[in-house]
Amino acid sequence: MEITEIQSGTVTAVAVKGRIDGATAGPLRDRLSKLIASGLSRLVVDFREVAYISSAGFRTLLIIAKQSEDAAGHLALCGISSEVRRLFEIAAFTDLFLILPSREEAIAELAKSGGS
Amino acid sequence: MPNEEVRIVNQLAEIAKVVDALDAFGRSNGLSERVRHDMSVAVDEIISNIIHHSHRDSASHEITVRMNLVADELHVQIVDDGAAFDPVSYDAPRPSGSVTERALGGLGLHLVKSLMDDVCYYRLGDSNHLTLIKKTTGPASVAGGRSALRLSVTVEDGISIVGISGRFDSSIAREIKERLTQLIGAGTKRILLNLYGLEYISSAGFWSLLAISRELEARRGCLVLYGIGDEVKRLFDVSGFAGMFKICPTRELGLGVLRESAN
Numbered sequence: 001m002e003i004t005e006i007q008s009g010t011v012t013a014v015a016v017k018g019r020i021d022g023a024t025a026g027p028l029r030d031r032l033s034k035l036i037a038s039g040l041s042r043l044v045v046d047f048r049e050v051a052y053i054s055s056a057g058f059r060t061l062l063i064i065a066k067q068s069e070d071a072a073g074h075l076a077l078c079g080i081s082s083e084v085r086r087l088f089e090i091a092a093f094t095d096l097f098l099i100l101p102s103r104e105e106a107i108a109e110l111a112k113s114g115g116s
Numbered sequence: 117m118p119n120e121e122v123r124i125v126n127q128l129a130e131i132a133k134v135v136d137a138l139d140a141f142g143r144s145n146g147l148s149e150r151v152r153h154d155m156s157v158a159v160d161e162i163i164s165n166i167i168h169h170s171h172r173d174s175a176s177h178e179i180t181v182r183m184n185l186v187a188d189e190l191h192v193q194i195v196d197d198g199a200a201f202d203p204v205s206y207d208a209p210r211p212s213g214s215v216t217e218r219a220l221g222g223l224g225l226h227l228v229k230s231l232m233d234d235v236c237y238y239r240l241g242d243s244n245h246l247t248l249i250k251k252t253t254g255p256a257s258v259a260g261g262r263s264a265l266r267l268s269v270t271v272e273d274g275i276s277i278v279g280i281s282g283r284f285d286s287s288i289a290r291e292i293k294e295r296l297t298q299l300i301g302a303g304t305k306r307i308l309l310n311l312y313g314l315e316y317i318s319s320a321g322f323w324s325l326l327a328i329s330r331e332l333e334a335r336r337g338c339l340v341l342y343g344i345g346d347e348v349k350r351l352f353d354v355s356g357f358a359g360m361f362k363i364c365p366t367r368e369l370g371l372g373v374l375r376e377s378a379n
Binding site: 019021022023051052053054055056058059062065066069083087090091092093096 | 157214215
């Protein structure tokens with residue numbers, strides 16, 4: 001798994017490439033936690049190049065969502081493929097997140113949101 | 117029949133090796149992206165579970181993954197020597213709740229059961245044997261279309277090990293016979309039938325096994341049965357079929373007989 005950060009105004013996009021599995025979910029969580037802790041409160045996680053996400057990955061997303069809430073931040077997901085979308089549906093995770101089709105739309109949406 | 121085996125040790129970083137091998141196996145056999153994707157997630161979940169929960173010591177343990185294409189199904193068997201755990205009978209809760217109230221226990225197995233067409237488990241000696249089954253053809257795999265009988269196939273040293281569990285009666289005898297005949301048609305000469313999970317076998321079941329046995333013998337092959345429980349043994353005895361099959365008490369002895377038969 002590879003993680004790339006792209007700053008776009010007040011929004012930080014995090015592009016994830018590869019598998020979010022039992023081995024990579026931990027490093028992804030640490031990376032995203034660090035961003036939230038450092039005060040970056042508008043995060044977009046770009047799934048465009050995610051091959052799949054396992055339950056460990058869903059656990060990471062949930063933890064990050066809680067941390068983001070606690071920090072009064074804003075979190076969005078984007079670029080979710082139809083295969084990965086099915087996993088979100090089976091896990092009943094679609095309603096827990098703001099999900100937008102593209103990174104550009106997600107960044108535009110979070111840039112509008114209130115707060116810092 | 118295409119098949120491949122991968123062995124890893126119980127460390128999370130090893131999961132990628134299995135998923136890479138699975139993906140390559142799926143691609144070289146023309147499996148759809150969906151089949152490869154869903155099987156990857158299921159295998160990932162099962163192996164993660166084994167690594168997190170199966171072993172009570174800190175020693176290194178081997179996990180064996182066998183991939184087999186059986187007719188129109190992809191079978192992936194995962195064997196580990198950890199504590200007994202049957203994911204099939206584990207009742208995974210349906211995920212629900214908001215971000216703050218969401219509990220994630222059992223989500224992995226919920227994914228596995230939702231993505232797979234069938235999951236078979238048996239405990240053999242000190243090992244867990246779990247087989248994940250995904251149909252490779254279209255969306256024809258509908259829930260509810262499953263029979264009460266389950267069949268799984270793995271290959272070891274050129275010997276096809278076929279697990280049959282559930283009720284083996286006239287409603288399913290023909291299908292089983294067809295599936296085994298397909299295996300033989302694909303070149304299998306030695307079949308070891310694992311009947312640990314068998315609950316019942318009717319005369320139609322016996323006759324279909326006998327037909328398979330004769331088919332194999334005609335091709336200088338051999339059928340060996342093992343793992344017959346007391347109840348099923350009684351059916352073999354009462355029906356008079358016991359004497360018509362080669363029956364071994366253990367898997368190892370069964371494999372031994374089949375290896376001998378090849379010489």
